Each structure stands twice: as structure tokens, then as C-alpha cells.
Amino acid sequence: MDRTLPVPPQAPARDTLRILDRGHGDLIQPPDVEAFRAWNRAKSKRLVDKRMSEAEAVRRFIKPGDYIGTELYGTVRCPMSLVHEIVRQRIGELRVAGQGVLELDLLLGAGLVRALDITYIGLEVYGLSNCLRREVESGRVERCVEWSNAGIAWRFKAAAMGVPFIPVRSMLGSDTLKYSAATVIECPYTGAPIALLPALILDVGLIHVHRSDASGNAQIDGISGFAFEMARACKRLIISAEEIVETEVIRRRPDRTTIPYYLVDAVVEAPFGSHPGEMCYRYARDEGQIRRWVEASKDPATTAQFLQTYVDDVPDHRSYLALFGDDHLEKLREPARGRPE
Amino acid sequence: MSDPPYNSSELLICTAARLMEDGTTAFIGTGIPMLAAALAQRLHAPNLVPVFEFGGTGAILETLPLAVGGGCTFNRAVAASGIRDIVETAQRGFVEYGFLGGAQIDAYGNLNTTVIGEHDHPKVRLPGSGGGNDVGSHAWRTIAIMPHDRKRFVHHVDFITTPGYLTGPGARERTGLPRGTGPYRVVTTLAVLGFEQVSKRMQLLATQPGVTVDEVAENTSFELLLADHVGQNPPPTPEELRLLREEIDAEHLYI
Numbered sequence: 001m002d003r004t005l006p007v008p009p010q011a012p013a014r015d016t017l018r019i020l021d022r023g024h025g026d027l028i029q030p031p032d033v034e035a036f037r038a039w040n041r042a043k044s045k046r047l048v049d050k051r052m053s054e055a056e057a058v059r060r061f062i063k064p065g066d067y068i069g070t071e072l073y074g075t076v077r078c079p080m081s082l083v084h085e086i087v088r089q090r091i092g093e094l095r096v097a098g099q100g101v102l103e104l105d106l107l108l109g110a111g112l113v114r115a116l117d118i119t120y121i122g123l124e125v126y127g128l129s130n131c132l133r134r135e136v137e138s139g140r141v142e143r144c145v146e147w148s149n150a151g152i153a154w155r156f157k158a159a160a161m162g163v164p165f166i167p168v169r170s171m172l173g174s175d176t177l178k179y180s181a182a183t184v185i186e187c188p189y190t191g192a193p194i195a196l197l198p199a200l201i202l203d204v205g206l207i208h209v210h211r212s213d214a215s216g217n218a219q220i221d222g223i224s225g226f227a228f229e230m231a232r233a234c235k236r237l238i239i240s241a242e243e244i245v246e247t248e249v250i251r252r253r254p255d256r257t258t259i260p261y262y263l264v265d266a267v268v269e270a271p272f273g274s275h276p277g278e279m280c281y282r283y284a285r286d287e288g289q290i291r292r293w294v295e296a297s298k299d300p301a302t303t304a305q306f307l308q309t310y311v312d313d314v315p316d317h318r319s320y321l322a323l324f325g326d327d328h329l330e331k332l333r334e335p336a337r338g339r340p341e
Numbered sequence: 342m343s344d345p346p347y348n349s350s351e352l353l354i355c356t357a358a359r360l361m362e363d364g365t366t367a368f369i370g371t372g373i374p375m376l377a378a379a380l381a382q383r384l385h386a387p388n389l390v391p392v393f394e395f396g397g398t399g400a401i402l403e404t405l406p407l408a409v410g411g412g413c414t415f416n417r418a419v420a421a422s423g424i425r426d427i428v429e430t431a432q433r434g435f436v437e438y439g440f441l442g443g444a445q446i447d448a449y450g451n452l453n454t455t456v457i458g459e460h461d462h463p464k465v466r467l468p469g470s471g472g473g474n475d476v477g478s479h480a481w482r483t484i485a486i487m488p489h490d491r492k493r494f495v496h497h498v499d500f501i502t503t504p505g506y507l508t509g510p511g512a513r514e515r516t517g518l519p520r521g522t523g524p525y526r527v528v529t530t531l532a533v534l535g536f537e538q539v540s541k542r543m544q545l546l547a548t549q550p551g552v553t554v555d556e557v558a559e560n561t562s563f564e565l566l567l568a569d570h571v572g573q574n575p576p577p578t579p580e581e582l583r584l585l586r587e588e589i590d591a592e593h594l595y596i
Contacts, residue, residue: 098469122467149428184516194517223415280415
């Protein structure tokens with residue numbers, strides 16, 4: 001082999017790559033980048049009005065057995081109105097990228113999840129997730145494949161890049177890797193072991209944003225979690241937004257757009273769409289309602305009661321918010337004010 | 342002996358805060374590390390740069406977030422980006438300290454936050470890695486904070502969620518983890534521990550106020566190495582406790 005560059009001292013002196021280790025975990029969603037390209041080519045690039053209700057978006061774009069993902073961090077910017085609707089329609093057998101608190105807890109509590117690429121499901125300050133425990137310890141969630149938080153974000157990044165894997169230095173040496181679907185190889189440039197994480201292409205992604213126009217040009221204020229990467233790693237993407245704005249508002253500050261319209265299939269207007277989670281600069285967490293869920297989730301019967309009251313007995317997000325009342329919601333805005341324009 | 346004028350959370354927070362250096366970067370999670378960072382910023386480390394994994398860099402910790410991505414994690418921050426940028430920054434070597442917790446820790450500082458029992462048929466399913474594995478892989482020095490008892494300080498963790506020194510000297514480097522990284526301190530309700538240079542095993546550095554060396558050993562399942570001189574930590578000062586109770590966590594959410 002003709003080498004024109006000097007060989008670094010540690011590079012392996014052979015022409016085949018050596019696989020050092022492989023995780024035992026299933027590759028729940030294999031990274032078919034060619035199919036993804038073809039899918040993206042076929043997607044409409046027209047700037048059309050994609051507004052619809054939660055009910056229509058969920059009915060049209062999510063089906064049983066789909067691989068879905070929600071983008072959020074902790075109880076911040078959770079797509080709760082969309083998740084309520086998935087529960088309302090009882091779309092089950094879902095495979096889920098598991099980084100979450102309230103919304104994945106609801107899906108688990110409703111028994112809709114069969115397989116997890118899991119990084120963190122818990123209740124943060126309130127401790128372990130009761131629903132995760134019940135569903136995994138009983139075997140109703142059939143597969144738990146382990147990753148780190150950045151591992152999942154990097155898997156989305158690989159999909160967003162349009163490549164089948166990404167080399168990273170997280171997860172090495174741990175049981176997290178052993179129970180993942182990662183592969184460790186000897187790096188062809190340094191000779192050191194490096195983890196390859198498979199791209200994760202979602203059937204459906206759900207992201208809640210601060211504002212979007214009718215066609216799905218979406219902007220997020222504050223930290224962006226992994227919205228940029230995940231939005232680009234979805235076959236279908238449902239956006240819910242606190243506020244729908246004119247496209248001219250987007251065009252005035254295009255540098256603020258995290259998610260361009262051509263990625264988006266549905267746009268749902270959902271003020272307080274993250275409730276009882278928070279939305280930076282707009283409203284704070286509803287601590288009382290979060291505690292109500294934490295308590296209810298401790299037992300299957302009270303979990304079912306909670307879902308009945310806050311999901312099944314209300315036909316849509318507007319009726320859900322009416323359970324709390326304007327005065328109560330307005331108070332949640334108070335601690336979140338103060339964003340410099 | 343009468344009860345001390347502080348509880349175990351306050352003790353952990355004050356002990357951890359004293360380990361936070363001014364003018365450096367530290368991965369901060371919610372809970373005790375967050376309170377410790379807020380306390381350190383008000384005392385000896387006004388230029389501590391808290392790094393929150395979901396995107397906040399350099400926040401001024403005036404109020405407490407309950408969520409790892411809450412608005413306070415980028416309050417008056419110098420940058421608000423996302424998780425990938427933050428962990429890539431750590432992967433490039435920019436983040437000095439990382440604070441961790443866990444249900445179990447072993448003598449090499451390996452941490453478990455994934456399962457108790459077998460992975461595929463767990464007795465208790467815990468949350469999983471979250472950012473723990475990333476912090477434990479990339480921060481130069483990690484500090485674990487946990488209550489101290491035999492159930493937590495075990496011979497073998499049921500699952501290595503976050504790598505410590507794995508099986509001993511050189512093991513991290515052999516698996517490809519960044520060179521020169523690893524566990525630095527373990528702050529507990531009974532002691533502050535470090536890791537012996539050669540064996541990379543946990544070593545008792547100092548006991549908490551009123552705690553004896555024997556008590557620490559009795560509450561540890563594995564054999565504990567002792568530093569040549571085992572110190573005694575001073576108790577939380579009245580000023581530390583005042584700041585914690587009146588300013589940092591006035592609503593007593595954590596303390």
C-alpha cells in the first residue's frame with residue numbers, strides 16, 4: 001500500500017480493522033442510511049401549512065410498533081400535549097429512545113412501551129421512576145439496551161450526518177457498553193480502542209418548541225438539549241409550539257431557527273404544551289402536579305386513575321389546561337419572566 | 342454526644358463545596374453538586390464555571406434548578422448550547438471536575454446507577470447512565486458524592502454504569518478511555534476518600550466530624566486503605582449553614 005503521509009507511531013501496521021468488543025444489546029433500529037436518503041428525497045419541500053390538532057398529528061403519523069423519540073431535558077420543554085394524545089389513542093408496542101422524565105413515565109405507566117434504548121428514565125429530585133421499575137422488572141418492557149446521554153445524542157448526530165456510525169470515547173470499559181449495541185474497534189489512526197455508536201434514525205420524533213410558523217420553521221429559546229440533532233434524525237417529525245408566528249418573524253431572525261420546515265410533518269399549536277414541565281422564559285414547573293404524578297405512579301391502580309382524569313376524561317389539550325384554570329397557569333408564568341429581548 | 346447542628350445533606354454539600362476550585366470548570370448535576378457549587382460560588386470560588394450537560398456553561402447560581410435543564414442552569418450564563426456540544430467539550434479535555442452519584446461504588450470507584458441484580462432480570466431497575474458515564478469517561482477528575490454504608494460501598498458493583506479505575510492500574514487506558522482521567526475523591530456522610538496512587542484502590546483521607554476510622558471501615562464492604570495520616574474534616578461553619586438555609590435552599594427542597 002502506497003502511503004504518502006507519515007505513519008503515526010501508534011498506528012497498527014496492518015490493513016484490516018480489528019474489532020475488539022461488541023455490546024450484547026440488540027440493535028433495535030438498524031441504521032439504514034440509504035433508505036433514509038430515499039425517504040428524505042421523497043419528503044415534500046413545499047412551504048405549506050402543516051397545522052393540525054394533536055389528535056390528527058398522532059393519528060396520521062404514529063402507528064403501533066413505531067420507533068419514537070421525545071426531545072427534552074428533564075422536565076424542560078417536554079412534548080406533553082403530544083404524549084397525552086399518544087396515551088389517549090393507546091398507540092402501543094412502541095420502541096422508544098429513553099431519555100426522559102414525565103413523558104416517558106406516562107407512556108410506561110400506560111403500558112405502551114415494548115423496547116427501550118435507555119439512557120435515563122427517572123424522576124430526578126423525586127427519585128426512581130415507579131413506572132420504569134414495574135414495566136422492566138415485570139418483563140413487559142422486553143428489551144433495555146443501555147447508552148449514555150451523550151451516546152444517544154451522538155447516535156442522532158450520526159443519523160443527522162447521514163452516516164451509519166460515529167466514533168466516540170464514552171462508554172468504553174463499562175457494562176453500559178457491554179449491554180449496548182456499540183462496537184469497539186482499534187482506531188486505524190491512533191491504534192487506541194474507540195467505540196462506534198450506530199446512527200439512530202427515528203420513525204417519529206416529537207419536539208416541543210417556543211415558536212414555529214405554520215410550515216414548521218421552529219425556534220427554541222435557551223439551551224437546545226439535543227433538538228438540533230434529533231430533528232435531523234427523524235423520518236417523521238411532529239412539532240408542538242407554544243406559539244405559531246408568521247413566517248416573516250422567522251425570516252427576520254433566520255439564525256434562530258433550529259428546525260427548518262422541510263424536516264417537519266405536523267405543527268401543533270400547544271400553549272403550556274410542556275405542562276407540568278417548564279418552558280424557559282415562559283413558565284415554570286407545576287410542582288404540585290408533578291408531585292401528584294409522583295404519588296399516583298407508585299401504584300398501578302392510582303396510575304390508571306391519574307391517566308383517566310388527566311388524559312382519557314379530557315378530549316384535548318385545551319380541556320386538559322381547563323382542569324387547572326387560567327389563574328393557576330398564569331401564576332406559573334411569574335417565576336419565569338425576565339428574558340431580555 | 343448530642344446531635345450535630347446540621348443534617349447529613351448539609352454535611353455532604355459543605356464538604357463537596359470545599360473541593361470546588363475557583364477559576365475552573367466542573368460538570369454539575371442537580372441535587373447536592375448543584376447546592377455545593379452555589380455555596381462555593383458565594384465563598385471561595387466566585388469564578389467556578391459550572392457546566393451543565395444539557396447546555397448551560399458558566400451560570401451564576403442564584404436560584405436552584407430542580408431539573409438538569411432548568412432555566413437556572415443557564416441563568417446569566419456565558420453560553421447556552423446543547424448536550425452534544427457540552428460532552429464534546431469534555432471529550433476534548435476542557436472539563437476538569439465531574440460530580441457523580443450512584444447506588445453502588447466499589448474500591449476502584451466504579452459506579453452503578455443501572456440495575457440491582459441481573460441486567461436482564463433486575464431486582465431493581467434504576468434510571469440508567471444518564472450523563473454519568475459521559476462525565477466519568479471525560480472529566481479529568483471525578484468526585485462521587487454518596488451516603489456511606491455497606492450496601493453502597495460494595496466488593497463488586499452489580500453493573501459498571503460509569504467507569505472508575507475498572508480493574509486497577511492502567512485498565513482505563515487499555516479500554517481506550519482518555520489518558521490521565523479517573524476518580525479523584527469520594528465524599529460521604531462518614532468520610533472523604535481518595536485513591537491510592539499505585540493500586541488505584543480507595544483510600545481513607547479524612548473522617549467527617551465525630552466519626553472514627555473504625556466506623557468508616559465497618560460501613561465499607563471492601564478492604565479500605567488508610568492514608569499515612571488520616572485527617573478529620575472541620576464541621577460546616579455557621580456561615581456555610583446560613584448561606585445554605587437562608588439563601589441557596591431557603592425552601593428546603595434538598596436540605
